[in-house]
Amino acid sequence: VQLQASGGGLVHSGGSLRLSCAASGFTLPPYAIGWFRQAPGKEREGVSCISYYGDGTYYRDSEKARFTISRDNAENTVYLQMNNLKPEDTAVYYCARRRSRYCSQYDQTGFTNWGQGTQVTVSS
Numbered sequence: 001v002q003l004q005a006s007g008g009g010l011v012h013s014g015g016s017l018r019l020s021c022a023a024s025g026f027t028l029p030p031y032a033i034g035w036f037r038q039a040p041g042k043e044r045e046g047v048s049c050i051s052y053y054g055d056g057t058y059y060r061d062s063e064k065a066r067f068t069i070s071r072d073n074a075e076n077t078v079y080l081q082m083n084n085l086k087p088e089d090t091a092v093y094y095c096a097r098r099r100s101r102y103c104s105q106y107d108q109t110g111f112t113n114w115g116q117g118t119q120v121t122v123s124s
Contacts, residue, residue: 001025001113003033003095008118015085019118021078021095026113028071032098033078034111035069037091037120047093049103050078057103085122092117 007019021033034049046059048069058064068081078095096111 003097003113003115005093005095005115005118008093008120010121010123011085013086013122013124015122016081016083017085017120019080019082019093019095019120021080023076023097023113026097027073028076028078028097029073030101032100032103033071034096034098034103034108035078035080035093036096036108036111037089037093038117039088039091042091044094046108048080049098051103052101055103057105059105059108082120085120087122087124090120090122092119 004022011017030052032049032051035047036044037047038044047063049057050069050071056069066084071078094114094117097113099110
């Protein structure tokens with residue numbers, strides 16, 4: 001029972017990537033799913049979360065302007081479209097299941113089923 005993130009890679013500044021988060025061993029509905037990232041030497045931070053109902057939450061304004069989270073419950077997959085990537089977006093990106101149908105702008109706790117992440121590297 002885990003989530004697997006994929007779709008990372010090496011892009012130039014200003015480029016785009018679409019990350020996918022696929023579940024194995026359980027179905028994503030009715031859970032909220034979050035995207036997190038961890039850069040070398042830094043703590044893990046929340047990027048975005050999508051509720052069971054498809055409402056997206058972004059934890060910082062900079063990502064809200066450039067990233068779009070979406071889900072396809074029939075495909076059991078959540079996506080993170082990342083546009084206008086910057087070198088500071090370089091990190092390993094992870095997805096996780098929240099023990100709730102909902103996301104919270106101010107609460108990044110309650111996530112489980114962390115899987116292996118996918119590396120995103122943005123060159124300047």
